Amino acid sequence: MKVGFGTTALARSIAHGGVDGIGSYTRELGRALLAGGGVDLVPVGFRAFVGNDVLPGARPPVNLGRHAVMATLGAVSPWKCVAEEELVTQHVDVFHATDHLIPKLSAIPVIATLMDAIVLSNPEWTTVKLAALRRWLLRRSGTWADHVITISEYSKRSIVEHFGISAERISVVPLGVHPRFFGQIDQTARDEVLKRLGLPERFFLCLGTLQPRKNLDRVMDAHSSLPPGLRREFPLVVVGMAGWGCESLVARLRASETEGRARWLQYLPDFDVRVLMQSASALVFTSLGEGFGLPVVEAFASRLLVIASNTTSVPEVAADAAILVDPCSSGEIADAMRLVIEGPREADVIREAGLARARAFTWQACAEKTLAVYQSVLDGSCRS
Template identity: 50%
Template sequence: MDGIGYYSKELYRNLASCAEVQQLMPVVFGSSGSSTLDGYQVKNLPSYRFEASWSAVSGMSFFGTSSMTSSIDIFHSPDHYTPRFKQIPVVATLMDAIPLSHPQWTSQRARKLKNWMWRKSGHWADHIVTISEFSKYEIVRYFGIDADKISVIPLGVDECYFERLSDDKVEHIVADLNLPDRFFLFVGTLQPRKNIERILDAHEALPPALRKETPLLIVGRNGWGADALVARLIANGSDGEIRWLQNVGELAKRVLMQRATALLFPSLLEGFGLPVLEGFASQTPVITSNATSLPEVAGDAALFVDALSVPALSEAMVTLAREEAVRRDLVVKGLSRARQFTWEKCARQTVQVYDRVLSTC
């Protein structure tokens, strides 16, 4: 599940427990494959691509609106599929503006057309929710949406990451993955802006003994634009100083997070950077970038580096591998920082946005 899917699932689950929300109606563009979700009736609308194209050209609302006006007070689009409804207030979540601000770091398939449609559909919402002040600035700049129409609501951390896993849950995963006692860890989809090539370069620049003692584990599926990186990872094999773990389940991910010497997340560009908070909750020290949204999310609880500097990243890795006092300090700060971000809080703040939108429509 990608970040948008995870956000949609957690927001849906936590909105259902908010007293102010009387009922949820799941809406799916195209076929959902199911008539109900968690006991709620699923509303199916035609394909979003068809609906959006029609609306962009004609200026008309999406089809199916008339059948929803009597039963829906407000429509929330959490996944960039923002509809045009003239009789129903619309809130849309835009995680970031990366396809517009850095189109070279996104899939190039029909990119110009997708960006035009995405920018246009952003203006169909009565209000925008985004996940960081950095993303808000980017949306104002690249979508041309007034800052007063944008609310910042940070993401939450799943409570499961705070739970310390018992030995019986850990041992078989450690054995299955052949985990070393110490290792550096990256978690995320393989794509250019994740900066994984520099992570590999930084690890290879470590002193030979430290590199052997503390291998680098790359956890994540192949996304796009990473052919050279994939070839490099495969060439390193599955039991050397650099290892690529592609298909890791949620429990195994938590084991990796809790056992890592440090989590490496020196991304070049993030709208939020949820793995940083997951590392904090797992009581693992984190190395991350000193740019975009990451300082905003991490506060004073991470070791910050210039994401473009391999020597700086390598030096930070040496620090966390050898200086236990620094590790302990970051673990304490990180755990406290992660506690500030909950999905319940995210849902409550989202309901407050609904109230404001309804009071003005």
């Protein structure tokens, strides 16, 4: 089976020096598909130069035109993607749009991964660049897929509601945890990283780009409600680049840094992040909306206790292996922080449950289920 594999987001993230989010999903799924055998991947880029090294082991890449132009023409007319000829020439059997860039094809079935419907369900959590026209275009292009892959049952329900795609055309394929998160880093190496970063032995960790959806203001409210001694003993360490709508949050973080109650480390290399995940007292992941919440299971694999939201997809992913709280209640978040500090026995039990939970999510399983969707679409049992 030869699969056209959307790699635009991956190529762009590689060019900018850091792979995460959709780019990480594309890379890990692609690697697992190639390792499993039985499938040839043809990397495809839209207005992004995709080189031969984007997915080692894949076929030579195909670079097409600008997706926004193609999608707009397809949305307002019967026009089909003229670049389809290139894919037909390559003998591509099916096209998998891994990164929301979905072409309108006629001769080749299309499978699209839609991580969630957040840009449609909660546009206030997205940047102003995602204007009404772009949201409309995303909704329209989503309907071009013969079948949709999403990453949680929560996302499936949300896609049915906001994209208008029937549940029968959507398959849930959970994400995986890379094996590196399970490997324990030597204590000496961990101590060296903490010393270099100027961090204490105990701290609360937050991971993710600074943006309204990540709910860091309430996390800071919760941390500020702890007694002064505990705030200094267990500071809040935030790892993530500044996103949009975070100007006041950045100012607040800077002020907390001067008082010794918080640290904002912005970007860190992967090894340093894993050291922090194996050294922190807990990950605080009280996001207002997630399609999956991969940092939760990566923390589980790192044997890190997790305080997480009890809404959207997170309870489905975390099950009983995290301390679940109402993300809109700074009081509940603070109570969970106190439990971590004061209840080591309870924390150990939850930590072990987290490690067992993480082992249920592998990229191999993700690839096998994705390949089954490809085959079902080609057989005709999954097509609209």
